[in-house]
Amino acid sequence: GKTTTLKMINRLIPLTSGFIRIDGKPISDYNLQELRWNIGYVLQQIALFPNMTVEENITIVPEMKKWSKEDMQNRVTELLDSVGLEPEAYRKRKTAELSGGEQQRIGVIRALAANPDIILMDEPFSALDPISKHNLQQDVAKLQKKLNKTVVFVTHDMQEALALGDRICLMNNGKIEQIGTPDDIRRHPKNDFVRNFLQTGINDFKESPTIQQIIATGKLEVREAVEGMGPYLALEDTVDTLVVALAREEFVNIKENEGNLIGKITKQQLLDYLAQEIQVEKESMVR
Numbered sequence: 001g002k003t004t005t006l007k008m009i010n011r012l013i014p015l016t017s018g019f020i021r022i023d024g025k026p027i028s029d030y031n032l033q034e035l036r037w038n039i040g041y042v043l044q045q046i047a048l049f050p051n052m053t054v055e056e057n058i059t060i061v062p063e064m065k066k067w068s069k070e071d072m073q074n075r076v077t078e079l080l081d082s083v084g085l086e087p088e089a090y091r092k093r094k095t096a097e098l099s100g101g102e103q104q105r106i107g108v109i110r111a112l113a114a115n116p117d118i119i120l121m122d123e124p125f126s127a128l129d130p131i132s133k134h135n136l137q138q139d140v141a142k143l144q145k146k147l148n149k150t151v152v153f154v155t156h157d158m159q160e161a162l163a164l165g166d167r168i169c170l171m172n173n174g175k176i177e178q179i180g181t182p183d184d185i186r187r188h189p190k191n192d193f194v195r196n197f198l199q200t201g202i203n204d205f206k207e208s209p210t211i212q213q214i215i216a217t218g219k220l221e222v223r224e225a226v227e228g229m230g231p232y233l234a235l236e237d238t239v240d241t242l243v244v245a246l247a248r249e250e251f252v253n254i255k256e257n258e259g260n261l262i263g264k265i266t267k268q269q270l271l272d273y274l275a276q277e278i279q280v281e282k283e284s285m286v287r
Contacts, residue, residue, distance in 0.1 A: 002122075002154040010036050010041065022118070038116045039118045040116045040119040041111055042119065042121040042122065043122050044127060050094065050096040054076075055091040058113050065114055079109035085105060101135065101136065112147070119152070120151075121154065124153075140164060165182055167179065170185070231249055231252050231253065232254070232255055233254055246266075250267050
């Protein structure tokens with residue numbers, strides 16, 4: 001029901017019952033074209049036009065809205081800068097020449113191009129490698145904080161939902177199981193479905209979970225690292241190793257197998273993780 005819900009918001013699928021309102025007004029009362037122009041849409045498949053340049057892809061909706069050429073060029077520069085892509089190096093490139101992560105960045109900023117109030121994102125990063133996915137999650141979080149847009153983000157990845165969401169709705173076969181803040185859902189799972197979803201993978205570990213496994217389950221979030229500062233651990237290192245390292249340091253940098261720096265884990269993050277595990281253990285004993 002997740003993708004169906006998104007498509008109902010921009011009226012790609014009609015409602016069979018109930019209401020969806022934007023600013024208190026039923027979506028059926030809006031002019032369809034105006035409604036969709038005010039809603040950006042980012043798909044998993046990206047759906048960029050390969051025969052067009054990056055700039056042409058980004059300016060599709062602004063051009064339909066009859067923006068001036070100068071305004072469109074300035075908007076492309078602003079948006080490429082916002083996701084760390086050098087405007088003059090990328091604006092004239094064909095999208096087929098870009099990597100998967102670069103294409104998905106273009107897909108995200110294309111949805112923002114005409115400055116819509118609402119952005120719909122349908123599992124936009126699920127096909128990417130873990131590093132590209134993590135970097136794009138950070139980009140989206142920064143853009144949301146900067147632009148203050150309403151983003152409806154569909155994902156099957158609980159770690160992604162906890163990292164990006166202000167409010168999370170867990171659905172099971174089209175039925176809403178729980179709605180709440182990330183902290184509400186972590187601390188007060190409503191039923192076994194939610195509890196099991198949060199704990200997926202944790203109980204399967206025969207040994208201390210690796211840092212990579214911990215990150216994958218969303219228990220620790222890798223944050224931006226600074227090259228040349230702090231000690232380093234590898235993704236294969238265990239949480240025991242992490243505990244020892246953080247007993248002496250405020251943070252440790254994490255590198256992947258090829259040696260690329262992908263982020264850092266702070267002492268506070270580790271303490272938060274351990275506190276959550278203790279709380280879950282106490283609640284299990286009470287039940």
